[in-house]
Amino acid sequence: MILSKSQLLQAYYDAEVLKQITLENVKYSEFAIFVFPFFRDACLFIYEFQKFRGQAVDKRIESIRHRIHLYEKTGRGANFKYFSDLLDLHRQTFSHNSDNLGFFVSNDNKVTFSSTLYISYLLGPGLLKESIRNDDYAIQFSEYVGQTLQSIQNEIIDLGVAGNKYQLHFKGGTNFHDKDVDERVLFQDSNNTNLIKFRLLLSLFEIRYIQWLHNSLAARSSLSFLEKYAFIKYSAIRFDETRDNLLNMKKFINKEFQLFYGLIPKNLKAFLFNNSPAINKLRDIRNAIHINTGSNYIDILQTAENYDQSTSLLDICMEGYDALNNLAPIIEDYIGLANIK
Numbered sequence: 051m052i053l054s055k056s057q058l059l060q061a062y063y064d065a066e067v068l069k070q071i072t073l074e075n076v077k078y079s080e081f082a083i084f085v086f087p088f089f090r091d092a093c094l095f096i097y098e099f100q101k102f103r104g105q106a107v108d109k110r111i112e113s114i115r116h117r118i119h120l121y122e123k124t125g126r127g128a129n130f131k132y133f134s135d136l137l138d139l140h141r142q143t144f145s146h147n148s149d150n151l152g153f154f155v156s157n158d159n160k161v162t163f164s165s166t167l168y169i170s171y172l173l174g175p176g177l178l179k180e181s182i183r184n185d186d187y188a189i190q191f192s193e194y195v196g197q198t199l200q201s202i203q204n205e206i207i208d209l210g211v212a213g214n215k216y217q218l219h220f221k222g223g224t225n226f227h228d229k230d231v232d233e234r235v236l237f238q239d240s241n242n243t244n245l246i247k248f249r250l251l252l253s254l255f256e257i258r259y260i261q262w263l264h265n266s267l268a269a270r271s272s273l274s275f276l277e278k279y280a281f282i283k284y285s286a287i288r289f290d291e292t293r294d295n296l297l298n299m300k301k302f303i304n305k306e307f308q309l310f311y312g313l314i315p316k317n318l319k320a321f322l323f324n325n326s327p328a329i330n331k332l333r334d335i336r337n338a339i340h341i342n343t344g345s346n347y348i349d350i351l352q353t354a355e356n357y358d359q360s361t362s363l364l365d366i367c368m369e370g371y372d373a374l375n376n377l378a379p380i381i382e383d384y385i386g387l388a389n390i391k
Contacts, residue, residue: 089172162258
């Protein structure tokens with residue numbers, strides 16, 4: 051399908067953001083733990099672009115793209131089955147009688163940045179098995195994704211569209227170390243409670259990524275257009291998917307979810323679990339991940355006055371970001387990873 055000028059411009063900036071995140075951060079050691087949510091974002095963009103254009107999409111890219119959701123939507127029992135299958139793979143690969151889950155945590159052990167469990171969730175059992183069998187498989191696939199991303203950007207430029215030259219500026223400095231945990235210690239409760247822990251961990255790792263992106267960018271008062279473009283889009287996605295995850299657990303695993311729900315302060319609870327103009331706008335931005343024939347993400351930015359004056363939209367995203375900031379330590383306390391030796 052033929053892309054409009056605004057759709058092409060959005061695709062150009064999406065590709066440019068992803069390229070610059072890679073080039074600017076490959077020199078920092080912490081990118082090794084944040085590369086996986088970034089990789090999912092790259093697959094998301096490739097899938098949406100190629101699907102709209104009527105081009106063939108690699109099944110592996112499609113599978114990872116759908117991991118934007120933090121829970122399965124395929125029927126009753128699907129979430130626990132997916133969780134159980136991933137744990138089984140970790141047991142088979144790293145032994146049932148060992149610390150078979152890897153976490154990346156801050157030096158004081160109070161902040162959990164990511165985990166091999168999150169990586170397994172993004173890859174899914176099929177890709178994970180292949181990566182275990184073949185050490186070069188993951189590297190070859192990541193190179194393929196990078197080449198596809200560059201090919202799409204070249205295609206956009208060949209169609210005569212190129213955005214203004216904006217730069218993303220990052221600063222490293224996230225210190226972390228590995229912490230291995232026995233899954234029998236972490237997941238020793240009822241099936242539903244263990245599933246809640248797993249799904250909250252997925253939300254936590256998404257939050258840690260957007261915190262890293264926010265903290266790595268320039269000061270909020272001096273964000274360039276491309277920095278606003280990246281932060282607004284990716285923070286809205288993380289907020290909406292995390293909120294959707296919470297709402298789904300409250301609806302379908304309500305009894306066991308009440309313990310975590312009770313830990314959330316009243317004001318934060320009201321913001322997360324009720325609709326509001328800010329919630330609706332964040333949802334609109336998240337839904338603009340699709341390339342549509344109507345309004346797209348770039349159109350939302352344009353509507354917010356103009357490219358370089360999207361302050362009100364940024365403020366709304368900061369509301370969502372602040373809510374995620376406040377939610378993260380509550381998840382940490384509930385999971386209790388810091389207390390596991």
